[in-house]
Amino acid sequence: MLDRLANVFGARVPEVAGAALIFIFGLTFWLGTRYAEQAEWVRHSLQVEMKLSGIYALLKDAELGQRSYILTGEADFLQPFLRAKTELPDEISELKALLSDNEEQFEAFKEAVPIIERRLAYAEETISVRRQQGFDAAQARVLQRYGLKVTEELRDRFQALRTVEHGLLEKREADMLRTVNVLAVAVMMAFLMTLLALSAWIFRTRRDTADIATANKLLQETIADRDVAEMQIRQMQKVEAVGQLTGGIAHDFNNMLAVIMSGIGLAQKRLQRGQDGAEEFLNGALDGANRAATLVKRLLAFSRQQPLAPKAIDANKFVAGISELISRALGEMIQMETILGGGLWLTHVDPVQLENSILNLCVNARDAMPDGGCLTVETANCHLDDRYARLHPGIPAGQYVLIAVTDTGTGMSTDILHKAFDPFFTTKDATKGTGLGLSQVYGFVKQSGGHVKIYSEIGQGSTVKIYLPRHYAVEAERHDVVVHEVIRAKGAETVLLVEDDVRVLELTTASLRELGYTVLVAGGAKDALAQLDSDVEIDLLLTDIVMPEMNGRKLADAAEKLRPGLKVIFMTGFTKNAVVHNGVLDPGVNFLAKPFSLEELSAKICEVLETERA
Ligand SMILES: Nc1ncnc2c1ncn2[C@@H]1O[C@H](COP(=O)(O)OP(=O)(O)OP(=O)(O)O)[C@@H](O)[C@H]1O
Ligand SMILES: [Mg+2]
CATH class of the missing domain: 1.20.120.1730 (Four Helix Bundle (Hemerythrin (Met), subunit A))
Known part of the structure; x- marks a missing residue:
């Protein structure tokens, strides 16, 4: 009633x-x-x-x-x-x-x-x-x-x-x-x-309250159902992404391994028959190996696990410093313009990776303008406010240094825009792109506490904006563009090489001898310490970090006690180790990431020995 x-x-x-x-x-x-x-x-x-x-x-x-x-x-x-x-x-x-x-x-x-x-x-x-x-x-x-x-x-x-x-x-x-x-x-x-x-x-x-409670319960259930469905979709997407990633890695590595294996195989045959031309095949194999090493570096960059050596950087000076390099990469069809913001703040990032990222963006821009166009590199101070932070989860509001690369190229469709940062996503043919460029930029910027955003309009062009956190330091450190070339040992310096992997030990020893150094080898820390404790002259300790009995870091500490002021270079292929913390190298540490080329090895040793002499 x-x-x-x-x-x-x-x-x-x-x-x-x-x-x-x-x-x-x-x-x-x-x-x-x-x-x-x-x-x-x-x-x-x-x-x-x-x-x-x-x-x-x-x-x-x-x-x-x-x-x-x-x-x-x-x-x-x-x-x-x-x-x-x-x-x-x-x-x-x-x-x-x-x-x-x-x-x-x-x-x-x-x-x-x-x-x-x-x-x-x-x-x-x-x-x-x-x-x-x-x-x-x-x-x-x-x-x-x-x-x-x-x-x-x-x-x-x-x-x-x-x-x-x-x-x-x-x-x-x-x-x-x-x-x-x-x-x-x-x-x-x-x-x-x-x-x-x-x-x-x-x-x-009362009835309305009961109705609301029922509706609320229904809503909660629907939300829970949707959460489950969303989780399943996320899981599917994750599986898909991992599939794409492993597929991409397997594909590229197989190609590179095929080049290396067939190059070495053919060279071996020629050498067995005493024929000329083995070097040509070996060069091909080396090229494949270098490409494989680069691929690993880019993957590490994407997964934000590359060891970074950040420095205080003035982006204006930095961009000015690499503009020559960019122009060369762009070719003559593309006109380049730089707009450098006044009173620019400093930022604190790894200069090598920053250079890499800007170059990646410029190469993408070049590829988007096959018939020529205009590329603009711009810097500015920028404040990302609370509203922006709310709309972009994971980005704290605050002051950032903006580096933007704009092209007048093809632009991207929404679909491409959504996938652009995915590793191995590319619209280019196999010889032109691997689809790791933007993922590498993304990984680096994120690892540096920054933020990347793409604005694109089909037929008009694209702008990629990199926001790097402001650094409160008085002055920027100098950064010179690294140009790798083989530098031979100046004198007959002696290098103590410590490496537990026999093959790597043999090959690195050969490389060091090739560069003109006298090499002392040790298969582990104990052996190395024995040699350090002797009267033999040693100019440099080149040690692996991850080793069974004592890690490289501890070995270096012990060596410092035996021979104060001894120069040390650490090398490893692991990204989480005793000298790299949260992706950042300990200050004052010399580091060489494995695998490295002869050029990289030579450059690093020279750099370290030079500073010792200075
Ligand atoms: N400036 C741009 N204009 C138009 N499309 C772009 C631009 N930058 C990136 N893209 C699109 O995003 C895709 C992914 O870019 P990314 O740099 O990650 O890989 P890639 O350039 O294809 O290969 P890689 O950089 O490894 O050589 C590109 O294939 C392209 O379709
Ligand atoms: Mg690219």
Whole structure:
């Protein structure tokens, strides 16, 4: 029932209850006024009755006074008569006024008035006879029974008047009682209505609360379902990404291994037959190996695991320094422009990787402008605000140095834009791109605490923006573009090479000898320490980091005690090790990532020995 009521009233239960209350108040007020009017009429009827009784009593007094005087002849006994005579005119006119609202009663009383006057006149007459002619004469007049007749007529008239008035009074009292009853019923109804409305409202509120709770539960379940579905999709995407990644790695490595294996195989055959031309095949194999090494570096960059050696960098000087290199990479069809922001802040990143990233972006821009165009490299100070940070989770708001590379090339579709940072995603043919350029840039920038964003418009061109966190240092460190070339040993420096992998030990020894160094070899830390503890001259310790008995870092510490100031170069293929923490090299550490070319080995050793001499 409450349910239906709630439905009928809908959400308007409070309004309905309010309206019912107003109606009931109105009704009560109206009934109250009516009751007051009716009570007035009842009072009026009572007044009329009292007046009638009063006049009748005065007439009786007059009669009493008349009779007593006739009997006694004493003037004192006349008092009731005299008082009635004086008061009656006023009483009569008052009653007339009271009856003016009721024509019938008014007329009936009007007819009674001459009879009253007649009765008074008769009394006066008998009193006067008694006074002047004595008792007998008066008695004789009384015995004529005129007075008795008039008195009886008056009694009848007054009786009739009273009966009518009493009837009126009873009717008015009944009306009043009815009003009181209606009033009581109305109040009762009001109370019930309010109670009902209130109950309906409470019921509806409770039901709505229950409905909301059910809807909420349903929503929670839907959210949970969606979360599960999203998780499954993410998982699928992850599997897909891993598939794409491993597929890409396998494909590229197989190609490179094929080049290396067939190059070495062919060279071996030529050498066995004593034929010329083996070098050509070996060069091919070396090229394949170099490409494989580069691939690993790019993969590490993407996975943010490359060891970084950050330095305070002034991006303006940096861009100016590599613009020559960029121009060369772009070719003559493309015009290059640099816009360098004034008062540029410093940033703190690995210069080699930054150079790599900018070059990657420029090469992409070049590829997007096969018919030529314009490339702009721009720098600026930039503040990423809270709103930007909210819209790009994982990017803290703050001050950044912006390096933007813009081209007027083909632009990217939304689909390509979404995948551009995926490793091995490329739209270029196999000879032109591996699809690791942007993923490498992304990995490096993220590892450096920055942010990359691409804006692109099909047919208009693209802008890739790199945001690097501001660095609060006084001055930038100098960074020269690294140009690798084979530098032979200046003197006959001695290098102590420590490496637990026999093959790597043999090949590195051969490389060092090729570069003109005297090489002492050790298969582990114990062996190395024994040699360091001897009188043999050693200029440089070149040690692997990850070794079974004692790691390279500890070996270097022990060597420092035996030979203070000894120069050390660490080498490893692992990215998490004793000298690289959170992807950043320990300060003052010389590091050579495996695999390295002869050129890289030579450059590193020269750099370290040079600083020693300086
Ligand atoms: N400036 C650009 N204009 C148009 N498309 C671009 C631009 N930069 C990147 N792309 C698109 O994004 C894809 C991925 O770029 P990415 O640099 O990661 O790989 P790649 O250039 O194809 O290969 P790699 O850089 O390894 O030689 C490109 O193949 C190209 O489709
Ligand atoms: Mg690229």
